[in-house]
Amino acid sequence: MLTYDVACTSLSEVALYRPAIHCTLHQHTAHALHKLSAPNNLMRLLTKIAYSMTGTNIYTATPIGHHFFPLMMVPGIVIGSTVIIGDHVSIYHEATLGVVSFPVDQEIGKKIRSLPRHLIIMGRVVLYANAPVLVRIRTGEDGVIGANFGVVKSLSTPLSSPSLHALSREKLLAPGMALLMGRLGIWQ
Numbered sequence: 001m002l003t004y005d006v007a008c009t010s011l012s013e014v015a016l017y018r019p020a021i022h023c024t025l026h027q028h029t030a031h032a033l034h035k036l037s038a039p040n041n042l043m044r045l046l047t048k049i050a051y052s053m054t055g056t057n058i059y060t061a062t063p064i065g066h067h068f069f070p071l072m073m074v075p076g077i078v079i080g081s082t083v084i085i086g087d088h089v090s091i092y093h094e095a096t097l098g099v100v101s102f103p104v105d106q107e108i109g110k111k112i113r114s115l116p117r118h119l120i121i122m123g124r125v126v127l128y129a130n131a132p133v134l135v136r137i138r139t140g141e142d143g144v145i146g147a148n149f150g151v152v153k154s155l156s157t158p159l160s161s162p163s164l165h166a167l168s169r170e171k172l173l174a175p176g177m178a179l180l181m182g183r184l185g186i187w188q
Contacts, residue, residue: 019054020070023077026050030060065089065123083118092129092147097121100134 008014014021030046043060051057055075058064062079065087070077076094079085083097097119102111120138121127128147139145 019056019074023050023054023056023058023070023074024064024068027058027060027062027064031063034060059083080118082116084120086121086123086125088124089121089126091127092131094130095127096132096134097127098132098134099136 008018026046026049030043033043033046040060047058047060054070056070056077056079058077058079059081061081062083062085064085067088068085068091069089070091070093074093076096077091078096078098079091080098099117102113102117103115104110105112117136119133119136122139122141122143124141125139125143125145127133127145130148131145132150133145134150
């Protein structure tokens with residue numbers, strides 16, 4: 001946390017006052033219990049405690065790499081159950097890594113809940129504030145998803161902040177368009 005947040009001055013400040021540390025510790029504990037097939041209610045209780053402390057909701061099945069930090073103001077971060085988070089990933093407030101809808105099994109008419117449907121975040125990626133990602137995509141290593149953007153296509157090459165604004169509409173769309181693309185069933 002000291003490396004990623006220049007406003008932090010000591011480890012004691014991180015432990016006492018930064019909500020990201022509580023969110024991350026509760027989720028890692030819940031995920032370890034998930035891998036041991038612990039009762040779902042126990043795992044959800046841990047993440048609910050973290051949610052009440054931080055305003056961040058990370059599902060227990062979500063694997064998170066090393067040095068993951070929802071930075072500073074973590075309220076509003078929602079991370080779905082099939083998101084995969086690599087190492088050294090930073091996520092700012094109000095980012096949503098979810099889906100708009102589930103595909104439906106045509107034979108029985110019910111939603112298919114077990115399919116991987118969320119974002120795959122490779123290593124050293126930053127998701128800035130209000131970045132909804134509502135489809136299954138894979139980011140590039142060293143990628144950046146800018147503030148107030150929704151991504152609907154895979155990012156196979158690393159992005160930097162200056163190049164972010166030069167992307168065509170095929171690669172980066174406004175949040176409302178990401179929502180529309182998800183509803184139209186365009187899954188990446």
